Amino acid sequence: xxxxxxxxxxxxxxxxxxxxxxxxxxxxxxxxxxxxxxxxxxxxxxxxxxxxxxxxxxxxxxxxxxxxxxxxxxxxxxxxxxxxxxxxxxxxxxxxxxxxxxxxxxxxxxxxxxxxxxxxxxxxxxxxxxxxxxxxxxxxxxxxxxxxxxxxxxxxxxxxxxxxxxxxxxxxxxxxxxxxxxxxxxxxxxxxxxxxxxxxxxx
Amino acid sequence: xxxxxxxxxxxxxxxxxxxxxxxxxxxxxxxxxxxxxxxxxxxxxxxxxxxxxxxxxxxxxxxxxxxxxxxxxxxxxxxxxxxxxxxxxxxxxxxxxxxxxxxxxxxxxxxxxxxxxxxxxxxxxxxxxxxxxxxxxxxxxxxxxxxxxxxxxxxxxxxxxxxxxxxxxxxxxxxxxxxxxxxxxxxxxxxxxxxxxxxxxxx
Ligand SMILES: [Zn+2]
Ligand SMILES: [Zn+2]
Ligand SMILES: [Zn+2]
Ligand SMILES: [Zn+2]
Numbered sequence: 001x002x003x004x005x006x007x008x009x010x011x012x013x014x015x016x017x018x019x020x021x022x023x024x025x026x027x028x029x030x031x032x033x034x035x036x037x038x039x040x041x042x043x044x045x046x047x048x049x050x051x052x053x054x055x056x057x058x059x060x061x062x063x064x065x066x067x068x069x070x071x072x073x074x075x076x077x078x079x080x081x082x083x084x085x086x087x088x089x090x091x092x093x094x095x096x097x098x099x100x101x102x103x104x105x106x107x108x109x110x111x112x113x114x115x116x117x118x119x120x121x122x123x124x125x126x127x128x129x130x131x132x133x134x135x136x137x138x139x140x141x142x143x144x145x146x147x148x149x150x151x152x153x154x155x156x157x158x159x160x161x162x163x164x165x166x167x168x169x170x171x172x173x174x175x176x177x178x179x180x181x182x183x184x185x186x187x188x189x190x191x192x193x194x195x196x197x198x199x200x201x202x203x
Numbered sequence: 204x205x206x207x208x209x210x211x212x213x214x215x216x217x218x219x220x221x222x223x224x225x226x227x228x229x230x231x232x233x234x235x236x237x238x239x240x241x242x243x244x245x246x247x248x249x250x251x252x253x254x255x256x257x258x259x260x261x262x263x264x265x266x267x268x269x270x271x272x273x274x275x276x277x278x279x280x281x282x283x284x285x286x287x288x289x290x291x292x293x294x295x296x297x298x299x300x301x302x303x304x305x306x307x308x309x310x311x312x313x314x315x316x317x318x319x320x321x322x323x324x325x326x327x328x329x330x331x332x333x334x335x336x337x338x339x340x341x342x343x344x345x346x347x348x349x350x351x352x353x354x355x356x357x358x359x360x361x362x363x364x365x366x367x368x369x370x371x372x373x374x375x376x377x378x379x380x381x382x383x384x385x386x387x388x389x390x391x392x393x394x395x396x397x398x399x400x401x402x403x404x405x406x
Contacts, residue, residue: 119322142354151345152378155358174385175355182377 020044023060042134042164049130049163050075051097051112064132064163065108068101077101077108085111085195090125090184104199108132109143109160111197112167125184127195128176130161138162139202145177146196147187154179154187160199223247226263245337245367252333252366253278254300254315267335267366268311271304280304280311288314288398293328293387307402308344311335312363314400315370328387330398331379333364341365342405348380349399350390357382357390363402 015028020043029037038044046064048055050072057067068075078084078100087098098113113127129143138160147154156177161167170176177195184193218231221244228246241247249267251258253275260270271278281287281303290301301316317329332346341363350357359380364370373379380398387396 119325122322122325151362153358153360154380155356155360157356157358159354173389174383175389177357178383178386180377180381183381186376186378 018043040135044164046164047166048072049110049132049166050099051114051167061132061134061164068132072099075099075101077103079103081105081200082196082198085113085127085197087113087193087195089191090115090188090193091181091191102129102197102199105141105201107137107141109141109199110163111195113193113195114167114171116171123181125179125181126171126174126176127156127179128161128167128170129197129199130163130165130167132163135162135164142200142202144196144198144200146198147177147179147183147193148196149187152186154183159202221246243338247367249367250369251275252313252335252369253302254317254370264335264337264367271335275302278302278304280306282306284308284403285399285401288316288330288400290316290396290398292394293318293391293396294384294394305332305400305402308404310340310344312344312346312402313366314398316396316398317370317374319374326384328382328384329374329377329379330359330382331364331370331373332400332402333366333368333370335366338365338367345403345405347399347401347403349401350380350382350386350396351399352390355389357386362405 012030016031016034018025018027018029018041019038020041023043025041025043027037045058046061048057048067059067081104083102085100095117096115100111102109102111110130110132113125115123115125117123127145131138131141141160142157143160144155144157161170187193219234219237221228221230221232222241223244223246226246228244230240232240248261249264251260251270262270284307286305288303298320299318303314305312305314313333313335315331318326319329320326330348334341334344344363345360346363347358347360364373390396
């Protein structure tokens, strides 16, 4: 029997501090629970919320907006609960991201439209909203994405993601507004697609 | 020069009766316009509206409901403008159709949910409503399909198709509610998917 009983005993009884204790987390955890906690730890540094993963910035939540304003100057911001996210040239080939900021309720939301080719020759669009804020703060809001066409309307309503989770896993799981190029064509005007975005507070 | 000028002259000046003149169509058309008209001629016989194309029945609009009631007895009918179309066992492999009838405003609507494998290993669901009636009658109505889940909602609103056009071309063009298996899983309960269907009259 090669089981290391001494180490197993440690694993089931000794409490370790969270990897982000220097950031402020005071949790101590069993070895077996440590990774699960650290994945969702509120003290884990925030990554840059811009899609595409080309920016490697990490920092505290307080610093995210400053990072966006200084390093991603091309991102437009619109004020208000109800705005239009206009994606231009949606027929551009390949994987493309469209990004915009929406400012309302004293919060900043990032709107993302991503075009991917998941299946050979079959492009799909994924639209989603994330709050520049914690998971807990995101729970207070709801967003609605709406495509309006000639006697047609496609609507997706959900809770915004927190940028702490990011949008990639939601896109992977289609937990967002998903549509193909045929639908994009039904709602686009001259290659430009307007997505009505409405943010509201939950009660 | 082998162009048959005599025949060309006939084609551009002689009017032919519509193929469905025996059904009541009084249109006469240039040879060049004949096929286009016949594709949309209101006197063209109606085909059986059940998806899958296994039933070869054709007949007049008046006879469609009788055909459905006698030859497709397994199709359930629900009364009311606002009903739930419950599709069971949506995880069944392969191409599957779910069909239901909805009766309201003195009209009968056929609800269709179709699962297809358009791309290798990538199944998609298509949900759509068609009126047992003419194109013109269909224009008087709107339908809404709604998937409701935990803090999520996906909605599609459009004009019902007429069974004269059928649903296949709309499905082909994604001009309906389209969703993938991930989304189906988000909204299904134990493999059963409830789609809220609301029919309304247009003004
Ligand atoms: Zn922690
Ligand atoms: Zn960045
Ligand atoms: Zn005709
Ligand atoms: Zn039939």
